Amino acid sequence: MLDRFFELTARGTTVGREVRGGVTTFMAMAYIVLLNPLILAGATDVTGARLSIAQLTTSTALAAAVSTVLMAVVGNAPFGLAAGLGLNAVVAYQAAPFMTWAEAMGLVVLEGIVIIVLAVTGLRTLIMNAIPLALKHAISVGIGLFIALIGLVDAGFVGRGSGTPVQLGATGHLTGWPVAMFCFGLLLMIALYVRRTPGAILISIVVTAALCVLVNAVAKVPAGSWGVVTPRVPERLVAAPDFGLLGAFDLFGGFARAGVLTATVVLFTLVLSGLFDAMGTIIGVSDEAGLVDRQGQVPRLGRILTADGVAGVIGGVSSSSANTIFVESATGVGEGARTGLASVVTGALLALTLLFTPLAEVVPAAAAAPALVLVGALMMTQSRNVPWHDLDVAVPAFVTIALMPFTYSITNGVGAGVIVYTLVKAARGRYSEVPWLLWLVSLLFLCYFGIEVLEGVFG
DSSP, rough: OOOHHHHHTTTOHHHHHHHHHHHHHHHHHTTTTHHHHHHTTSOOOTTTTOOHHHHHHHHHHHHHHHHHHHHHHHHHHOOOEEOHHHHHHIIEEEEEEEESSHHHHHHHHHHHHHHHHHHHHTHHHHHHSSHHHHHHHHHHHHHHHHHHHHHHHHTEEEEEEESSSSSEBTTSOOOOOHHHHHHHHHHHHHHHHHHHHHTHHHHHHHHHHHHHHHHHHHHHHOTTOOOOOOOOOOOOOOOOOOTTTTTTSSHHHHHHHHOOOHHHHHHHHHHHHHHHHHHHHHHHHHHHHHHTTTTTTOOOHHHHHHHHHHHHHHHHHTOOOEEEEEEEEHHHHTTTTHHHHHHHHHHHHHTTTTGGGGGSSSOHHHHHHHHHHHHHHGGGGGGGGSSSOOOHHHHHHHHHHHHHHHTTTTHHHHHHHHHHHHHHHHHHOOOSOOHHHHHHHHHHHHHHHHHHHHHHHHH
């Protein structure tokens, strides 16, 4: 039954590989259950109110679990979904200062509805298919660099420099136990992976996490050195969930309180970021999983995009911010995940965190980040499919690849690449080679990059 429903044999996978992949994706993205509440609770709305961290933790886990299982059943894709880091920042620091939390979450619900309409009408699929194949491969490479940088930064291996934008470690040198544990985990993961050890990524995360718990207990590592999660044996295994934020949203109140222009700008930013962050992730992770056909199209794309839109609505209804496909899904793909069965496993584990939240506080970034670096390296292999001798696509591809890690945004990379591709074709007089949708997308991205100017002109 599992084979028929999830097409395991057709995609060359097994139940064991899907389970390992699903667990690995969970391990790589479980941090969001702790990080999202910290981001949202760190801001106040227009009335000065703050959201409860306990309630946000429950909402984040519940929304992520429901959204991920929905993707498994509807899209049959190995994608984990949860509150998007870029999207929650928009809600916390662009929406909340001008409206209440309930009104801000109402805009998140509207964002999901807009994305569903785009998916159901087929417009979102048309946009994705209008992007040139070479640029899709570049998106994969860019995401690889992006998630590798996320891993390096989260682990403290790379930090903000005093005289340079980035530097080695926090001081220009590698210091501290967390960085040492990250290096150990990465080297162990690479060694196991190149030896083709089954479960290499998952084994490395578990072993490194256990070692981190031991080191933290023996070496008395200073508080805060590990980042969001401090590895330690939890004082208790079970904690009761608090569903107080469920359903606390006001669909159109933000337009009345903040004004139509401000609310529309926030909604536009949410839609554009959610649309193209997910689009880039779908292309990149599907490409890595071997699910993209020769024309660069993803099977069941319409269903996947619809499920992603519904996840946005779920995020707003639960007050956890917009849910979207997580780029960390690539870690599960690296472990062998190819179908929605892996997402069922990921979703089930996310649901378990509702009761076992203390266990989510055991795995620090030092243990999980090596998976992002290794998978980033694996995704870099897609660069071989970019025709670097053809400047028409080589320059846009480079811009796409470079801007994702340099601006810490998938959307920025996709947008800049599309704009440059359209410009190059126009400059060479090859207007007919650019689909009309790509012209429209380029115009939208120009508005996205110039949103501050537009606010000044029309504000």
